[in-house]
Amino acid sequence: MALRILMFNWRDMHHPEAGGAEKYLVTVAEGLSARGHEVIFRTSAYPGGLPDEVVNGVRYVRKGGRFGIYPRALAANLTRRYKADVVVDVQNGVPYLSPLTRRRPVINLVHHVHKEQWPVFFGPRLAKAGWVLESRIAPRVYGGTSYVAVSDATRTELGGLGIDPDRVEVIHNGTDAIPLDGTPRSLNPSLIVLGRLVPQKRVEFALEAVARLIDEIPNLTLDVVGSGWWEPHLHAKVAELGIEKHVTFHGHVSEAEKHHLLAQAWVHAMPSLKEGWGLVVVEAGVHGTPTVAFTEAGGPTNSIVHDQTGLLVDHGSQEFTAAVRSLLLNDEQRARMSSEVATWVAQFHWDESVERWEQALLRAAGRVSPTEDPNS
Incomplete structure (x- = not known):
C-alpha cells in the first residue's frame, strides 16, 4: 500500500x-x-x-x-x-x-x-x-x-x-500546539500580528489601530512576529504614526517563543487581504486568544465563528480598529471568546x-x- x-x-x-x-x-x-x-x-x-x-x-x-x-x-x-x-x-x-x-x-x-x-x-x-x-x-x-x-x-x-x-x-x-497554562496574559492590553511581512498581510491596519487607540488605551502594545521584505516599510510606518514605544518587531522566532507570545496577547489581529484558512487563528485559539480578521479574506470565515471565537469585519481600517477596540475594552466579551475559541480549535x-x-x-x-x- x-x-x-x-x-x-x-x-x-x-x-x-x-x-x-x-x-x-x-x-x-x-x-x-x-x-x-x-x-x-x-x-x-x-x-x-x-x-x-x-x-x-x-x-x-x-x-x-x-x-x-x-x-x-x-x-x-x-x-x-x-x-x-x-x-x-x-x-x-x-x-x-x-x-x-x-x-x-x-x-x-x-x-x-x-x-x-x-x-x-x-x-x-x-x-x-x-x-x-x-x-x-x-x-x-x-x-x-x-x-x-x-x-x-x-x-x-x-x-x-x-x-x-x-x-x-x-x-x-x-494543530499540534498545547495550551501554555503557566503563561499569564500581558498585564497591559496587547495585540499580536504573526506572519510573513509582505504587503498582502496588511500589517499597516494593525499599526493604524494602535495609533487610533493609544489616547484611550495609553499602555496598548503590539507585537509584530515574523519577517519579510516589507519590514522596512512597516518600520517607516511606525515612525510616521509616532507609535515607536508601542510596537515591538520580534522578527522570526522559535515555535516555543511564538506560542509564548500568542498566549500572552489579549487579541490576535489578522488584517490579511486573503487567507486560505489562517493557521495562526487556530494556533492563537489554542491559548484562548481570539482573532479579529476580515470577511473578505475568505478562509477566516471558516476558521473563525463570528462573535464566538473572534470577530469578522467587512472592510476598512476603521472598522477593523473598532473591532479590536471592542475586544480590548470589553473584558466580559473577551473572556467569553477566550473560552469558546479554546474549545472550538480543539477539533482540528x-x-x-x-x-x-x-x-x-x-x-x-x-x-x-x-x-x-x-x-x-
Missing part, C-alpha cells in the same frame, strides 16, 4: 519566506512519511538551502528560483525522474501544470484563489496575465484531476472558476488531516486503503 508521492511547492519550511501554507504541506508530508510512504518534496532553491537532503523522512529537492522552479518541475515530470505514483501539485497562484505530462495521477492543492493579490505584486498587464493563467487556463489543464482545498471558502472560490465542487475535498489545517488535529490526505492519495493512485477494503 505504500506510495511514492511527489509534491511540488515553491517553498519549504526552511525557506526565508515560508508561512502557514508551507507548515501545512510539510506537516502532511512528514505525516505521510511516518505512515510508510515515500515523499519527495520538489521546491525552490534559496541561499543556504541544500540542493538535496532528507529531513524527518521527507526528501527535499531544491532546484530553480521563484519562477525557474516551474519549468524545472515540469521537465522532471516529463522525464519520469522520480517514478511517483501520484503528484501533489500546489497551485499558489501559478500552477505547475502537471497534468500536461499525462504521466501519473495529480491532486491540485489550492489554499486560496489569488484574484485580489495579483495587482498587489504586479503591474496591470502582468496582473491580468496571472489572473488569466489562474482563472482560465489552470481550470482547463486540471479538468480531469481531483482538488484539495483547505477551507469551504476556497472550495466556493474554485466553484466560481467553473470547477465542480464535488471534485474538491476540503482538508483543514490542524494534524493526525486527521494526514489521514484524510492518505485516503485521497490512495484513491487518486487507484489503491484501496485497508480501512476502505471490506475484505481486509
Whole structure:
C-alpha cells in the first residue's frame, strides 16, 4: 500500500519566506512519511538551502528560483525522474501544470484563489496575465484531476472558476500546539500580528489601530512576529504614526517563543487581504486568544465563528480598529471568546488531516486503503 508521492511547492519550511501554507504541506508530508510512504518534496532553491537532503523522512529537492522552479518541475515530470505514483501539485497562484505530462495521477492543492493579490505584486498587464493563467487556463489543464482545498471558502472560490465542487475535498489545517497554562496574559492590553511581512498581510491596519487607540488605551502594545521584505516599510510606518514605544518587531522566532507570545496577547489581529484558512487563528485559539480578521479574506470565515471565537469585519481600517477596540475594552466579551475559541480549535488535529490526505492519495493512485477494503 505504500506510495511514492511527489509534491511540488515553491517553498519549504526552511525557506526565508515560508508561512502557514508551507507548515501545512510539510506537516502532511512528514505525516505521510511516518505512515510508510515515500515523499519527495520538489521546491525552490534559496541561499543556504541544500540542493538535496532528507529531513524527518521527507526528501527535499531544491532546484530553480521563484519562477525557474516551474519549468524545472515540469521537465522532471516529463522525464519520469522520480517514478511517483501520484503528484501533489500546489497551485499558489501559478500552477505547475502537471497534468500536461499525462504521466501519473495529480491532486491540485489550492489554499486560496489569488484574484485580489495579483495587482498587489504586479503591474496591470502582468496582473491580468496571472489572473488569466489562474482563472482560465489552470481550470482547463486540471479538468480531469481531483482538488484539495483547505477551507469551504476556497472550495466556493474554485466553484466560481467553473470547477465542480464535488471534485474538491476540503482538508483543514490542524494543530499540534498545547495550551501554555503557566503563561499569564500581558498585564497591559496587547495585540499580536504573526506572519510573513509582505504587503498582502496588511500589517499597516494593525499599526493604524494602535495609533487610533493609544489616547484611550495609553499602555496598548503590539507585537509584530515574523519577517519579510516589507519590514522596512512597516518600520517607516511606525515612525510616521509616532507609535515607536508601542510596537515591538520580534522578527522570526522559535515555535516555543511564538506560542509564548500568542498566549500572552489579549487579541490576535489578522488584517490579511486573503487567507486560505489562517493557521495562526487556530494556533492563537489554542491559548484562548481570539482573532479579529476580515470577511473578505475568505478562509477566516471558516476558521473563525463570528462573535464566538473572534470577530469578522467587512472592510476598512476603521472598522477593523473598532473591532479590536471592542475586544480590548470589553473584558466580559473577551473572556467569553477566550473560552469558546479554546474549545472550538480543539477539533482540528494534524493526525486527521494526514489521514484524510492518505485516503485521497490512495484513491487518486487507484489503491484501496485497508480501512476502505471490506475484505481486509
